[in-house]
Amino acid sequence: MFDYFANPSRFMRIANRLLIPLVILSLSTGAIGLYLGLFVAPADYQQGETVRIIYIHVPSAWLALFGYVGLGLCGLFYVVWRHPLADIAARAIAPVGAVFALLTLVTGALWGKPMWGAWWVWDARLTSMLILFFFYLGFIALANGFDRAERGSRPAALLALVGMINVPIVKFSVDWWNTLHQPASLLRSGGPAIDSSMLTPLVLTLIAAHAYFAILVILRMRALLTERRLAALTLRPGVD
Secondary structure (H helix, E strand, O other): OHHHHOOHHHHHHHHHHHHHHHHHHHHHHHHHHHHHHHHHOOOEOOOEHHHHHHHHHHHHHHHHHHHHHHHHHHHHHHHHHOOHHHHHHHHHHHHHHHHHHHHHHHHHHHHHHHHHOOOOOOOHHHHHHHHHHHHHHHHHHHHOOOOOHHHHHHHHHHHHHHHOOHHHHHHHHHHHOOOOOOOOOOOOOOOOOOOHHHHHHHHHHHHHHHHHHHHHHHHHHHHHHHHHHHHHHHHOOOOO
8 A cells, every 4th residue: 555655646646636625624624613712612710711722732732743753654664665755745744743843832832821920841741842843853954954855865764763752752741740731631541621612622623733734745745746856857868
C-alpha cells in the first residue's frame, strides 16, 4: 500500500480530489464549533469566560503533536526507503506543525496568566511543548540549510526521528509529574471529563483544525513537487 501512495503523481491526484471536501468540512465544522463555543456554551464555574480559549488552544496542541508524529513517520520512511515523497511530505508538514506549536504556546500563555498569575512557568507540559517547537525549527533549519535541498533531507529526517522521543513526554507529562497544567480531559480512561455543552463545540473545532491542517499540507506538497519538477527540467541537457 505504501508503494501505491508513494507515487507522487498518484498521491497528488487523490489529494487534490480531497481538497474541496476538506475545505467544506473545515469551514462548516469550524464555523459551527466556534459559534457554539464562543456564544452558546456556558462559562466555566471556576475559570469563567477565560475557558473559551480552549476552542483554539486544544486543537492547536493536538495538531502540534499530530503534525510531529507525521513528521517522524515521514522521517522514518525517508531514512529506510529514501523515497522523495516522504521528504516532500515532511518539508510540507514542518512549518504547519511549527505554527500550531507556537499557537499552542501563545494561547497557553494567554490562558495561564489569569489562571496561574504568570505568562509562563517551567511546567512539564509547557516546557516539553516548547522543546517540540524547537524540534520543528531544527528540522526546518536542517532541511533548508544546504545549497542543494536533498543534502539536508537525511539529517533533517534523523532529527525528526530523535524528536519523536518528546511526543509521549508532551502527552503524558501531566500524568508523570506534578504540574500546574490540568490533566487530560478528552482522552482519558473514564471518558471525557467535559460537559456535552462544551464537548460538542470542542470536537467540532478539532475536526475543523485537522481538516485545515490537511489542506495546508496538501497545498504545500503540491507547491514543493512543482518546484522540484521545474528544478529537474532546468538541469536537463539543452534546457536553458
